[in-house]
Amino acid sequence: MHEMSICESILDLIKEQARAQDFSGVRRISLEIGPLAGVEIEALKFGFDVVMRNSLAEGAALDIIETEVRATCLDCGTEASIEERFDPCPNCGSHNLKVTSGDELRIKELEVN
Numbered sequence: 840m841h842e843m844s845i846c847e848s849i850l851d852l853i854k855e856q857a858r859a860q861d862f863s864g865v866r867r868i869s870l871e872i873g874p875l876a877g878v879e880i881e882a883l884k885f886g887f888d889v890v891m892r893n894s895l896a897e898g899a900a901l902d903i904i905e906t907e908v909r910a911t912c913l914d915c916g917t918e919a920s921i922e923e924r925f926d927p928c929p930n931c932g933s934h935n936l937k938v939t940s941g942d943e944l945r946i947k948e949l950e951v952n
């Protein structure tokens with residue numbers, strides 16, 4: 840499962856941070872996930888508990904912040920949030936949009952002990 844390996848890379852990042860900042864436990868992790876990141880949130884939550892078991896982040900709460908898809912229209916210059924990658928420009932109806940965000944997957948905040 841793809842979400843499992845995402846959780847493993849999150850754990851790696853946490854371990855790196857723990858070494859750099861000298862903390863030994865994590866209480867809460869806030870993750871920012873865009874709709875285009877291709878992550879299934881339910882699967883991620885499940886994988887999270889499994890992967891964090893017996894690590895310094897065991898029992899940590901997982902907050903998921905879902906971001907929106909933002910795009911710039913290359914025809915009229917409108918910047919808008921859209922539902923999906925191939926949605927038309929809400930201003931002029933053009934499909935000539937450049938998606939500028941919505942595929943992020945990053946740790947926004949770590950609450951540590």
Ligand SMILES: [Zn+2]
Nearest residue numbers: 912915928931
């Ligand atoms: Zn437009």
